[in-house]
Amino acid sequence: MFLTRRIQHCQQCGTAVEYRVPPDDNRDRAVCPSCGHIHYVNPLNVVGTLPVWGEQVLLCRRNIEPRYGFWTLPAGFMELGETTEEGARRETDEEAGARIELQGLYTVLNVVGAGQVHLYYRARLLDTDFAPGPETIEAQLFHEHEIPWDQLAFSTVRKTLRHYFADRKTECFGVHCSDIV
Protein backbone atom coordinates (compact mmCIF):
# COMPACT_ATOMS: atom_id res chain seq x y z
CA MET A 1 0.00 0.00 0.00
CA PHE A 2 2.76 2.46 0.94
CA LEU A 3 6.02 2.97 -0.95
CA THR A 4 8.26 2.37 2.04
CA ARG A 5 9.20 -1.25 2.67
CA ARG A 6 8.26 -2.64 6.06
CA ILE A 7 11.08 -2.11 8.57
CA GLN A 8 12.80 -5.39 9.54
CA HIS A 9 15.81 -4.26 11.58
CA CYS A 10 16.54 -1.49 14.07
CA GLN A 11 18.16 1.46 12.31
CA GLN A 12 20.15 2.26 15.46
CA CYS A 13 21.59 -1.14 16.43
CA GLY A 14 20.61 -3.61 13.69
CA THR A 15 18.57 -5.99 15.88
CA ALA A 16 15.43 -7.52 14.32
CA VAL A 17 12.48 -5.33 15.30
CA GLU A 18 9.16 -6.40 16.80
CA TYR A 19 5.86 -4.80 15.84
CA ARG A 20 3.83 -3.66 18.83
CA VAL A 21 2.02 -0.66 20.25
CA PRO A 22 4.48 1.27 22.45
CA PRO A 23 3.37 2.67 25.84
CA ASP A 24 1.38 5.93 25.49
CA ASP A 25 0.76 5.19 21.81
CA ASN A 26 -2.14 3.65 19.92
CA ARG A 27 -0.47 2.35 16.76
CA ASP A 28 1.71 -0.56 15.81
CA ARG A 29 5.34 0.53 15.45
CA ALA A 30 8.61 -1.24 14.71
CA VAL A 31 10.19 -1.37 18.17
CA CYS A 32 13.70 -2.61 18.88
CA PRO A 33 13.69 -5.27 21.64
CA SER A 34 17.38 -4.58 22.25
CA CYS A 35 17.88 -0.79 22.39
CA GLY A 36 14.21 0.23 22.56
CA HIS A 37 14.30 2.53 19.55
CA ILE A 38 10.82 3.19 18.12
CA HIS A 39 10.61 3.64 14.33
CA TYR A 40 7.91 6.01 13.11
CA VAL A 41 6.84 5.99 9.48
CA ASN A 42 4.76 8.95 8.32
CA PRO A 43 3.31 10.39 5.11
CA LEU A 44 5.71 12.24 2.82
CA ASN A 45 5.28 15.46 0.90
CA VAL A 46 5.57 15.63 -2.87
CA VAL A 47 6.12 19.23 -3.98
CA GLY A 48 5.85 20.62 -7.48
CA THR A 49 4.72 23.41 -9.75
CA LEU A 50 2.24 24.22 -12.47
CA PRO A 51 4.43 26.35 -14.77
CA VAL A 52 2.49 28.70 -17.06
CA TRP A 53 3.61 30.52 -20.22
CA GLY A 54 0.81 32.72 -21.54
CA GLU A 55 -2.05 30.36 -22.45
CA GLN A 56 0.13 27.27 -22.16
CA VAL A 57 1.25 25.02 -19.32
CA LEU A 58 4.45 23.00 -19.06
CA LEU A 59 4.36 19.21 -18.78
CA CYS A 60 7.24 16.74 -18.53
CA ARG A 61 7.26 13.23 -19.97
CA ARG A 62 8.63 10.82 -17.38
CA ASN A 63 11.85 8.98 -18.09
CA ILE A 64 11.53 6.93 -14.89
CA GLU A 65 9.15 4.51 -13.24
CA PRO A 66 6.48 4.64 -12.03
CA ARG A 67 4.50 5.83 -15.04
CA TYR A 68 7.38 5.87 -17.48
CA GLY A 69 6.45 7.77 -20.65
CA PHE A 70 3.44 9.50 -19.09
CA TRP A 71 3.13 13.26 -18.69
CA THR A 72 3.45 15.02 -15.36
CA LEU A 73 3.88 18.40 -13.78
CA PRO A 74 7.41 18.79 -12.37
CA ALA A 75 7.29 17.42 -8.81
CA GLY A 76 9.09 15.15 -6.40
CA PHE A 77 9.74 14.31 -2.76
CA MET A 78 10.47 17.25 -0.48
CA GLU A 79 13.93 16.98 1.09
CA LEU A 80 15.26 17.87 4.54
CA GLY A 81 16.72 21.37 4.73
CA GLU A 82 14.32 22.98 2.29
CA THR A 83 10.88 24.61 2.39
CA THR A 84 7.94 23.40 0.33
CA GLU A 85 8.56 26.34 -2.03
CA GLU A 86 12.25 25.58 -2.36
CA GLY A 87 11.46 21.93 -3.04
CA ALA A 88 8.92 22.84 -5.72
CA ARG A 89 11.43 25.16 -7.33
CA ARG A 90 14.21 22.54 -7.17
CA GLU A 91 12.05 19.86 -8.78
CA THR A 92 11.06 22.25 -11.57
CA ASP A 93 14.72 22.91 -12.20
CA GLU A 94 15.75 19.25 -12.01
CA GLU A 95 12.95 17.83 -14.15
CA ALA A 96 12.35 20.60 -16.67
CA GLY A 97 15.35 22.91 -16.37
CA ALA A 98 12.76 25.67 -16.30
CA ARG A 99 13.24 29.12 -14.78
CA ILE A 100 10.15 30.21 -12.88
CA GLU A 101 8.63 32.75 -10.55
CA LEU A 102 6.45 31.09 -7.91
CA GLN A 103 2.93 32.48 -7.56
CA GLY A 104 1.61 30.80 -4.45
CA LEU A 105 0.37 27.49 -3.12
CA TYR A 106 -2.39 26.12 -5.34
CA THR A 107 -3.35 22.52 -4.47
CA VAL A 108 -2.93 20.39 -1.33
CA LEU A 109 -3.94 16.84 -2.26
CA ASN A 110 -3.94 13.88 0.09
CA VAL A 111 -3.00 10.60 -1.58
CA VAL A 112 -3.76 8.39 1.39
CA GLY A 113 -3.10 5.08 -0.35
CA ALA A 114 0.44 6.15 -1.20
CA GLY A 115 1.07 7.82 2.16
CA GLN A 116 1.68 11.14 0.42
CA VAL A 117 0.54 14.75 0.42
CA HIS A 118 1.04 16.55 -2.89
CA LEU A 119 1.50 20.32 -2.80
CA TYR A 120 1.53 22.21 -6.11
CA TYR A 121 2.43 25.86 -6.59
CA ARG A 122 1.38 28.00 -9.53
CA ALA A 123 4.41 29.39 -11.33
CA ARG A 124 5.13 31.81 -14.15
CA LEU A 125 7.73 30.67 -16.66
CA LEU A 126 10.40 33.32 -17.23
CA ASP A 127 11.42 31.90 -20.61
CA THR A 128 10.95 28.77 -22.74
CA ASP A 129 14.54 27.54 -22.73
CA PHE A 130 13.88 24.23 -21.02
CA ALA A 131 16.67 21.81 -20.21
CA PRO A 132 15.11 18.57 -18.96
CA GLY A 133 17.17 16.46 -16.57
CA PRO A 134 17.69 12.68 -16.69
CA GLU A 135 14.26 11.95 -15.16
CA THR A 136 12.48 13.60 -18.10
CA ILE A 137 12.22 12.48 -21.74
CA GLU A 138 10.94 15.86 -22.93
CA ALA A 139 9.41 19.05 -21.56
CA GLN A 140 6.69 20.65 -23.65
CA LEU A 141 4.14 23.47 -23.51
CA PHE A 142 0.47 22.60 -24.00
CA HIS A 143 -2.64 24.64 -24.69
CA GLU A 144 -5.70 23.42 -22.78
CA HIS A 145 -7.13 21.57 -25.80
CA GLU A 146 -3.80 19.80 -26.34
CA ILE A 147 -3.43 18.34 -22.81
CA PRO A 148 -2.95 14.54 -23.07
CA TRP A 149 -5.56 13.81 -20.39
CA ASP A 150 -5.38 10.04 -20.87
CA GLN A 151 -1.59 10.10 -20.77
CA LEU A 152 -1.16 11.94 -17.46
CA ALA A 153 1.01 10.18 -14.90
CA PHE A 154 -0.88 10.91 -11.68
CA SER A 155 -4.36 11.86 -10.57
CA THR A 156 -2.99 14.81 -8.60
CA VAL A 157 -1.59 16.22 -11.85
CA ARG A 158 -4.97 15.81 -13.51
CA LYS A 159 -6.75 17.45 -10.57
CA THR A 160 -4.36 20.39 -10.42
CA LEU A 161 -4.71 21.02 -14.17
CA ARG A 162 -8.51 20.76 -14.00
CA HIS A 163 -8.60 23.35 -11.22
CA TYR A 164 -6.29 25.62 -13.15
CA PHE A 165 -8.25 25.66 -16.38
CA ALA A 166 -11.48 26.21 -14.44
CA ASP A 167 -10.05 29.02 -12.29
CA ARG A 168 -8.37 30.69 -15.24
CA LYS A 169 -11.77 31.69 -16.60
CA THR A 170 -12.27 34.00 -13.63
CA GLU A 171 -8.60 34.69 -12.85
CA CYS A 172 -9.46 33.78 -9.27
CA PHE A 173 -6.99 31.23 -7.88
CA GLY A 174 -7.57 30.04 -4.34
CA VAL A 175 -5.94 27.09 -2.61
CA HIS A 176 -7.70 23.83 -3.45
CA CYS A 177 -7.58 21.02 -0.90
CA SER A 178 -8.95 17.56 -1.52
CA ASP A 179 -8.30 13.87 -1.20
CA ILE A 180 -7.52 11.21 -3.77
CA VAL A 181 -9.35 8.06 -2.74
Next chain:
Amino acid sequence: MFLTRRIQHCQQCGTAVEYRVPPDDNRDRAVCPSCGHIHYVNPLNVVGTLPVWGEQVLLCRRNIEPRYGFWTLPAGFMELGETTEEGARRETDEEAGARIELQGLYTVLNVVGAGQVHLYYRARLLDTDFAPGPETIEAQLFHEHEIPWDQLAFSTVRKTLRHYFADRKTECFGVHCSDIV
Protein backbone atom coordinates in the same frame (compact mmCIF):
# COMPACT_ATOMS: atom_id res chain seq x y z
CA MET B 1 19.06 19.74 13.74
CA PHE B 2 16.35 17.22 12.86
CA LEU B 3 14.38 15.13 15.30
CA THR B 4 15.21 11.81 13.67
CA ARG B 5 18.44 10.18 14.85
CA ARG B 6 21.02 9.47 12.15
CA ILE B 7 20.48 6.00 10.67
CA GLN B 8 23.24 3.55 11.68
CA HIS B 9 21.98 0.19 10.41
CA CYS B 10 20.05 -1.03 7.38
CA GLN B 11 16.35 -1.35 8.24
CA GLN B 12 16.03 -4.26 5.81
CA CYS B 13 18.99 -6.49 6.77
CA GLY B 14 20.67 -4.90 9.82
CA THR B 15 24.08 -4.30 8.24
CA ALA B 16 25.89 -1.07 9.20
CA VAL B 17 25.08 1.56 6.56
CA GLU B 18 27.47 3.81 4.66
CA TYR B 19 26.69 7.41 3.83
CA ARG B 20 27.16 8.24 0.15
CA VAL B 21 25.41 9.77 -2.83
CA PRO B 22 23.64 6.97 -4.71
CA PRO B 23 23.74 6.86 -8.55
CA ASP B 24 21.25 9.29 -10.15
CA ASP B 25 20.96 11.20 -6.86
CA ASN B 26 22.62 14.34 -5.53
CA ARG B 27 22.32 13.88 -1.76
CA ASP B 28 24.03 11.83 0.88
CA ARG B 29 21.88 8.86 1.89
CA ALA B 30 22.32 5.94 4.25
CA VAL B 31 23.05 3.10 1.79
CA CYS B 32 23.37 -0.54 2.78
CA PRO B 33 26.63 -2.04 1.45
CA SER B 34 25.12 -5.51 1.80
CA CYS B 35 21.60 -5.43 0.33
CA GLY B 36 21.81 -2.03 -1.39
CA HIS B 37 18.76 -0.56 0.34
CA ILE B 38 18.73 3.25 0.25
CA HIS B 39 17.20 5.02 3.27
CA TYR B 40 15.46 8.31 2.55
CA VAL B 41 14.66 10.71 5.37
CA ASN B 42 12.22 13.49 4.53
CA PRO B 43 10.34 16.30 6.30
CA LEU B 44 7.25 15.32 8.29
CA ASN B 45 3.86 16.97 8.53
CA VAL B 46 2.45 18.22 11.81
CA VAL B 47 -1.31 18.71 11.52
CA GLY B 48 -3.57 20.56 13.92
CA THR B 49 -6.47 22.90 14.42
CA LEU B 50 -7.33 26.35 15.67
CA PRO B 51 -10.61 25.62 17.49
CA VAL B 52 -12.89 28.63 17.94
CA TRP B 53 -15.83 29.15 20.31
CA GLY B 54 -17.42 32.53 19.70
CA GLU B 55 -14.75 35.10 20.54
CA GLN B 56 -12.50 32.55 22.19
CA VAL B 57 -9.90 30.06 20.97
CA LEU B 58 -8.92 26.76 22.53
CA LEU B 59 -5.38 26.14 23.75
CA CYS B 60 -3.91 23.05 25.42
CA ARG B 61 -1.18 23.09 28.06
CA ARG B 62 1.41 20.44 27.20
CA ASN B 63 1.92 17.51 29.53
CA ILE B 64 4.87 16.23 27.48
CA GLU B 65 8.26 17.36 26.26
CA PRO B 66 9.28 19.31 24.34
CA ARG B 67 7.85 22.48 25.87
CA TYR B 68 6.22 20.84 28.86
CA GLY B 69 3.79 23.23 30.56
CA PHE B 70 3.58 25.61 27.59
CA TRP B 71 0.39 26.30 25.66
CA THR B 72 -0.26 24.97 22.18
CA LEU B 73 -2.95 24.48 19.61
CA PRO B 74 -3.89 20.80 19.34
CA ALA B 75 -1.52 19.30 16.76
CA GLY B 76 0.77 16.36 16.14
CA PHE B 77 2.46 14.19 13.54
CA MET B 78 0.32 13.09 10.63
CA GLU B 79 0.04 9.29 10.46
CA LEU B 80 -0.08 6.87 7.53
CA GLY B 81 -3.60 6.01 6.45
CA GLU B 82 -5.13 9.40 7.18
CA THR B 83 -5.58 12.71 5.36
CA THR B 84 -4.27 16.01 6.72
CA GLU B 85 -7.84 16.85 7.77
CA GLU B 86 -8.32 13.50 9.50
CA GLY B 87 -5.00 13.93 11.29
CA ALA B 88 -5.92 17.43 12.46
CA ARG B 89 -9.26 16.14 13.72
CA ARG B 90 -7.64 13.17 15.47
CA GLU B 91 -5.09 15.35 17.26
CA THR B 92 -7.82 17.70 18.41
CA ASP B 93 -9.69 14.75 19.82
CA GLU B 94 -6.61 13.18 21.43
CA GLU B 95 -5.17 16.34 22.97
CA ALA B 96 -8.29 18.30 23.85
CA GLY B 97 -11.16 15.84 23.63
CA ALA B 98 -12.89 18.57 21.66
CA ARG B 99 -15.68 18.07 19.14
CA ILE B 100 -15.17 20.29 16.11
CA GLU B 101 -16.31 21.12 12.62
CA LEU B 102 -13.35 21.79 10.32
CA GLN B 103 -13.49 25.04 8.36
CA GLY B 104 -10.63 24.74 5.93
CA LEU B 105 -6.86 24.85 5.71
CA TYR B 106 -5.51 28.02 7.32
CA THR B 107 -1.70 27.99 7.70
CA VAL B 108 1.09 26.04 5.97
CA LEU B 109 4.31 26.78 7.85
CA ASN B 110 7.72 25.39 6.99
CA VAL B 111 9.89 24.69 10.02
CA VAL B 112 13.04 23.86 8.10
CA GLY B 113 15.31 23.45 11.13
CA ALA B 114 13.05 20.75 12.52
CA GLY B 115 12.40 19.10 9.16
CA GLN B 116 8.67 19.74 9.54
CA VAL B 117 5.73 21.34 7.76
CA HIS B 118 2.91 22.47 10.07
CA LEU B 119 -0.60 22.59 8.63
CA TYR B 120 -3.34 24.17 10.74
CA TYR B 121 -7.05 24.11 10.01
CA ARG B 122 -9.60 26.56 11.37
CA ALA B 123 -12.29 24.73 13.31
CA ARG B 124 -15.58 25.57 15.00
CA LEU B 125 -16.07 24.04 18.42
CA LEU B 126 -19.41 22.26 18.72
CA ASP B 127 -19.49 22.44 22.52
CA THR B 128 -17.17 23.22 25.45
CA ASP B 129 -17.11 19.78 27.04
CA PHE B 130 -13.37 19.19 26.68
CA ALA B 131 -11.74 15.96 27.77
CA PRO B 132 -7.97 16.39 27.50
CA GLY B 133 -5.91 13.27 26.90
CA PRO B 134 -2.69 12.24 28.67
CA GLU B 135 -0.55 14.63 26.58
CA THR B 136 -2.44 17.66 27.91
CA ILE B 137 -2.49 19.16 31.42
CA GLU B 138 -5.53 21.31 30.71
CA ALA B 139 -7.56 22.65 27.78
CA GLN B 140 -8.87 26.18 28.13
CA LEU B 141 -10.65 28.87 26.11
CA PHE B 142 -8.94 32.26 25.73
CA HIS B 143 -10.10 35.67 24.56
CA GLU B 144 -7.52 37.48 22.44
CA HIS B 145 -6.37 39.68 25.33
CA GLU B 146 -5.91 36.59 27.54
CA ILE B 147 -3.59 34.66 25.18
CA PRO B 148 -0.37 33.74 27.05
CA TRP B 149 1.87 34.94 24.21
CA ASP B 150 5.09 34.36 26.17
CA GLN B 151 3.95 30.92 27.25
CA LEU B 152 3.20 29.50 23.79
CA ALA B 153 4.96 26.26 22.94
CA PHE B 154 5.86 26.81 19.29
CA SER B 155 6.36 29.67 16.87
CA THR B 156 3.90 28.10 14.42
CA VAL B 157 1.22 28.34 17.11
CA ARG B 158 2.04 32.01 17.65
CA LYS B 159 1.98 32.71 13.93
CA THR B 160 -1.32 30.93 13.38
CA LEU B 161 -2.95 32.82 16.26
CA ARG B 162 -1.56 36.18 15.03
CA HIS B 163 -3.02 35.54 11.56
CA TYR B 164 -6.34 34.56 13.06
CA PHE B 165 -6.83 37.63 15.23
CA ALA B 166 -5.78 39.87 12.33
CA ASP B 167 -8.07 38.15 9.80
CA ARG B 168 -10.97 38.07 12.22
CA LYS B 169 -11.32 41.84 11.96
CA THR B 170 -12.33 41.46 8.30
CA GLU B 171 -13.78 37.93 8.50
CA CYS B 172 -11.59 37.16 5.51
CA PHE B 173 -9.57 33.99 6.07
CA GLY B 174 -7.23 32.92 3.29
CA VAL B 175 -4.51 30.30 3.49
CA HIS B 176 -1.29 31.73 4.94
CA CYS B 177 2.00 30.17 3.89
CA SER B 178 5.34 31.12 5.37
CA ASP B 179 8.59 29.84 6.76
CA ILE B 180 9.96 29.75 10.27
CA VAL B 181 13.66 30.51 10.07
